Amino acid sequence: xxxxxxxxxxxxxxxxxxxxxxxxxxxxxxxxxxxxxxxxxxxxxxxxxxxxxxxxxxxxxxxxxxxxxxxxxxxxxxxxxxxxxxxxxxxxxxxxxxxxxxxxxxxxxxxxxxxxxxxxxxxxxxxxxxxxxxxxxxxxxxxxxxxxxxxxxxxxxxxxxxxxxxxxxxxxxxxxxxxxxxxxxxxxxxxxxxxxxxxxxxxxxxxxxxxxxxxxxxxxxxxxxxxxxxxxxxxxxxxxxxxxxxxxxxxxxxxxxxxxxxxxxxxxxxxxxxxxxxxxxxxxxxxxxxxxxxxxxxxxxx
Amino acid sequence: xxxxxxxxxxxxxxxxxxxxxxxxxxxxxxxxxxxxxxxxxxxxxxxxxxxxxxxxxxxxxxxxxxxxxxxxxxxxxxxxxxxxxxxxxxxxxxxxxxxxxxxxxxxxxxxxxxxxxxxxxxxxxxxxxxxxxxxxxxxxxxxxxxxxxxxxxxxxxxxxxxxxxxxxxxxxxxxxxxxxxxxxxxxxxxxxxxxxxxxxxxxxxxxxxxxxxxxxxxxxxxxxxxxxxxxxxxxxxxxxxxxxxxxxxxxxxxxxxxxxxxxxxxxxxxxxxxxxxxxxxxxxxxxxxxxxxxxxxxxxxxxxxxxxxxxxxxxxxxxxxxxxxxxxxxxxxxxxxxxxxxxxxxxxxxxxxxxx
Numbered sequence: 051x052x053x054x055x056x057x058x059x060x061x062x063x064x065x066x067x068x069x070x071x072x073x074x075x076x077x078x079x080x081x082x083x084x085x086x087x088x089x090x091x092x093x094x095x096x097x098x099x100x101x102x103x104x105x106x107x108x109x110x111x112x113x114x115x116x117x118x119x120x121x122x123x124x125x126x127x128x129x130x131x132x133x134x135x136x137x138x139x140x141x142x143x144x145x146x147x148x149x150x151x152x153x154x155x156x157x158x159x160x161x162x163x164x165x166x167x168x169x170x171x172x173x174x175x176x177x178x179x180x181x182x183x184x185x186x187x188x189x190x191x192x193x194x195x196x197x198x199x200x201x202x203x204x205x206x207x208x209x210x211x212x213x214x215x216x217x218x219x220x221x222x223x224x225x226x227x228x229x230x231x232x233x234x235x236x237x238x239x240x241x242x243x244x245x246x247x248x249x250x251x252x253x254x255x256x257x258x259x260x261x262x263x264x265x266x267x268x269x270x271x272x273x274x275x276x277x278x279x280x281x282x283x284x285x286x287x288x289x290x291x292x293x294x295x296x297x298x299x300x301x302x303x304x305x306x307x308x309x310x311x312x313x314x315x316x317x318x319x320x321x322x323x324x325x326x327x328x329x330x331x332x333x334x335x336x337x338x339x340x341x342x343x344x345x346x347x348x349x350x351x352x
Numbered sequence: 353x354x355x356x357x358x359x360x361x362x363x364x365x366x367x368x369x370x371x372x373x374x375x376x377x378x379x380x381x382x383x384x385x386x387x388x389x390x391x392x393x394x395x396x397x398x399x400x401x402x403x404x405x406x407x408x409x410x411x412x413x414x415x416x417x418x419x420x421x422x423x424x425x426x427x428x429x430x431x432x433x434x435x436x437x438x439x440x441x442x443x444x445x446x447x448x449x450x451x452x453x454x455x456x457x458x459x460x461x462x463x464x465x466x467x468x469x470x471x472x473x474x475x476x477x478x479x480x481x482x483x484x485x486x487x488x489x490x491x492x493x494x495x496x497x498x499x500x501x502x503x504x505x506x507x508x509x510x511x512x513x514x515x516x517x518x519x520x521x522x523x524x525x526x527x528x529x530x531x532x533x534x535x536x537x538x539x540x541x542x543x544x545x546x547x548x549x550x551x552x553x554x555x556x557x558x559x560x561x562x563x564x565x566x567x568x569x570x571x572x573x574x575x576x577x578x579x580x581x582x583x584x585x586x587x588x589x590x591x592x593x594x595x596x597x598x599x600x601x602x603x604x605x606x607x608x609x610x611x612x613x614x615x616x617x618x619x620x621x622x623x624x625x626x627x628x629x630x631x632x633x634x635x636x637x638x639x640x641x642x643x644x645x646x647x648x649x650x651x652x653x654x655x656x657x658x659x660x661x662x663x664x665x666x667x668x669x670x671x672x673x674x675x676x677x678x679x680x681x682x683x684x685x686x687x688x689x690x691x692x693x694x695x696x697x698x699x700x701x702x703x704x705x706x707x708x
Binding site: 089091136140144146147150152154155156157160161162163166169277280284319320321323326332337340 | 414468470471475476482483489491602613652655657661666671
């Protein structure tokens with residue numbers, strides 16, 4: 051009985067921590083949605099692009115870790131700048147769906163560029179933190195929890211606190227919130243919309259880079275990251291598109307549910323149900339609470 | 353323009369006649385290499401059919417859906433099992449029934465569209481994509497307990513006659529595509545299509561005008577999935593000649609989405625233009641890579657470049673012409689006909705001035 055409970059705890063904690071990885075991807079999504087009401091479908095591609103560039107800098111040019119990270123972050127700022135200039139500004143007054151489709155195109159461009167520049171083979175990314183159980187926890191609590199999972203959880207927590215402080219207490223954060231509320235009114239009182247957009251896209255790029263590092267260290271830096279990042283979408287639906295805490299809670303729910311379902315129900319169906327379980331969970335959420343746990347109620351005017 | 357036959361104008365009938373002559377007489381007489389049939393014409397027809405399905409739900413009804421490949425897989429495997437287990441049904445019967453099975457999935461996964469729209473719906477339809485592929489993959493019955501994962505498709509036999517040569521398969525695809533395209537055009541023109549478009553343009557207004565949202569949306573999803581199912585069955589039996597769930601992964605769904613958007617949302621001919629472009633462009637790019645650069649560029653780089661170009665085109669079309677290539681084609685035709693008219697006017701003027 052105790053063993054079973056321990057095993058359940060292990061699965062649950064493992065799932066929760068793996069869920070923070072989804073949260074990290076979802077976070078970038080929320081940032082952009084909050085500031086511009088744009089669904090950025092290319093967030094997954096940004097994750098792939100940024101971490102592949104990071105690996106490329108380190109492995110092909112032998113640039114040290116920290117410098118390579120900074121370079122990759124700068125690259126993401128450039129990507130943000132180009133996106134704002136070339137994609138978003140011309141589509142300023144276009145409908146939501148049009149912008150969404152344009153970001154699907156943007157995702158394709160980023161994926162293609164990354165592969166053209168850095169090749170298609172799987173790269174290993176070593177963060178110096180192994181993907182194996184922490185001995186201390188294994189000995190004392192009898193739980194086998196990966197060090198990488200814990201590290202990812204910590205990083206996610208730090209980023210949330212950072213972003214929360216940014217939004218709540220800085221002038222930039224105030225501007226961001228104003229733009230999110232009403233872009234027209236915000237620009238009429240002198241908030242530079244262009245700078246805000248650039249800032250948000252850069253921030254989302256850096257978040258993507260961090261998420262990519264975590265995923266890359268676990269699964270290898272490869273194209274499959276884009277598909278993994280798609281799972282951020284059910285996370286967003288559960289948490290709500292415009293809420294940073296929502297992204298975290300959504301990620302935790304998805305991570306925990308999919309692992310528990312996989313371990314306890316999966317074997318009856320031949321396994322691998324985590325491939326679709328999050329989406330079906332999202333459908334149920336959509337039926338009962340379309341705006342998500344923390345999202346703002348969607349009001350459409352005729 | 354005055355309709356001459358039912359609700360069709362003279363222009364429509366001429367278009368139809370030209371298309372039929374081209375596809376039935378001109379192509380079979382002038383194209384004799386098998387490569388063109390097996391790698392270009394057959395997949396083009398199949399994917400165009402699937403794109404029409406995507407058009408119904410996305411272009412006409414305005415619901416963002418991203419699960420076309422899942423429905424195609426449902427159709428393909430339904431076809432395999434029907435031919436295997438219910439041989440009396442025959443090829444055409446099986447094709448229709450497998451379309452209907454796909455339509456049942458379409459209804460099931462289309463239900464969330466009653467509550468949500470935009471990206472929310474996209475996520476819900478992604479569930480169909482992943483679920484259907486998983487289901488086929490994990491339950492051995494669908495694959496007749498074949499452990500290799502790749503099943504050879506049965507030969508196509510219609511009324512006791514085998515259709516196994518590329519040309520014969522082309523005709524099978526052509527016949528099915530023609531019938532379903534005409535049907536789709538009819539639906540789009542008729543009250544069904546008008547309801548779809550009313551829902552697309554403003555669902556709340558449509559509802560207050562007495563258009564039932566439930567009926568219209570579910571109908572659109574069912575018809576869309578039917579088209580995708582039939583297309584998937586043809587795709588597996590005429591093009592792939594094998595059945596494997598991997599062939600219908602999310603990449604194919606994205607491909608069909610691109611065909612639909614680049615071709616032109618809310619147009620039937622856009623489906624054909626888009627499918628042709630997405631299929632032919634990589635062929636062209638490879639040809640350039642092989643002949644101009646003599647293989648100096650790696651194949652993976654070429655496919656990456658192709659991806660960049662597709663994505664870039666998507667953005668460009670969204671900015672400058674959200675209605676896609678079908679609209680460009682329309683504009684071109686208009687310009688040409690205007691040129692003709694204006695030159696006619698000039699001729700008239702000059703002849704008049706000569707007289708005076």
